[in-house]
Amino acid sequence: MSLPKPAPSLSGVCVLNPRPARQAAALSQALISAGANVLALPLLEIVPLALDATAKHCLMDLDRYQTVVFVSANAARLGLEAVADYWPQWPVGVSVVAVGPATQSLLNDAGLNAIAPEQEDSEGMLALPALSHVAGHRVLLFRGDAGRELLSDTLRARGAHVDVLPLYTRRLPEATDAIWRNQSQRPDVVLLSSSLIWQHWQQVAGDFAIKPVLIAVSQRLASHVRAAGATRVLCSHGATPDAWLQALQQWQNTAVEFRASSEC
Template sequence: MHPLAGLHVLNTRPAGQAAALTAALREAGAIVSELPLIGIEPREPAAPEERLLLDLDHYAGVIFVSANAARRGLDVVAGCWPQWPYRLPVYAVGKGTAAVLEDAGLTVILPERADSDGLLALPALGAVSGQRFLVFRGEGGRELLRNTLQARGATVDVLELYRRVLPAAAAAQWQAMTVSPQVVILTSPDAQQHWRQVAGADALRPLWLVVSPRMHAEAVAAGARVVEAAGADTGSLLVALQQMREQLAI
């Protein structure tokens, strides 16, 4: 059975990170095109930031806000620590982020709701006065986690380990496409912004599949038809696509 048979889906995950989702979509019967809308540029920690890594075992917990933050974070930690500090709690914002960390052998604390609000609702992050946390993220990330934990009395350090950029070839790749997608998958606010930039007047033609309430609100404000998945992981996206197809008959 192919629940997505004939549905034309545009996968906008970064190059090198799109294959698993594309394969799952095609197995479900979808026609898939790929248009990477996010390029990941590594950012090396400066000397003061390296000292944060050396103090890793002094933290009450570390928080990874994306799969890319997890990949980069594991790389830089490995340069300072031969193994992960014993009993250091690890938090992930969603299933995709958790999967990267679990593949490295870490035990991960995961919220039911896959966003910063979900993390902040965890009991372990409620009473944090006097505790110290380290957040791994990309450059220019949201300040909600840091600001809220600080308001609760915690000390919060941040390591920004990569930059999100629009790939130079994205506009030409979009213009070269001969078939318009029915659904575009957007798994980050930057991808959503870049989609509007690249597609221009055509951006509102397909239905947008997004992964957070914040993205949903921005999509509605832009005038898009939008469906929100429970998370950015492949399973959540497939479930949302199947439910969307049943409800909208596309």
């Protein structure tokens, strides 16, 4: 994916990149190319889980599902590895849904014709035709061991039989507190790509957590951030580097006098 044209307006702006260490490089490079200073502070660590007997049974029965849903890029990466141990080729007739473009790209690179919504969240996936009429269908969700239940609950309410295959757990990296304490520079902007990253940011930064400009990945998350007392909150329309840059440029263009009542 080509990066947008560098934006001189981000020169000197310190942006906190909270992505896991192994996944932070693309976003950091995009921010640097746009003129920003980057503070890499991983607020999330992805820890793979061993597959239990139920998970292995779901994988062996993969061809019995009408649709498989990958809720994150990590779910795609780990899910493809798990499937490869049981299926040398993806079973015919099983549709694939991805939460967003990064996840979709990983799946398509593996030869799958994944579809993804424009809105990169559970609500966006639930609006897709592929997940709208699922009565009697078997659906398998590749995801972490915790998170929102909206997707699974709604699909079951629509008449689908839903199995959940947990592939990883998410936690705050042990080194993050020390990195933050030893960091002399403080960010002007913090990018928030999930509710858990927001929780971890509050845990690490304390009272400072609501002082920078906070860019949330969705309206729902932005509402939670405002409820915590933050007054300078924007939304990004997705979690790709391009989407974050567009949100940052919007802030730079309009936030001379940022209003606490600004909406996404």
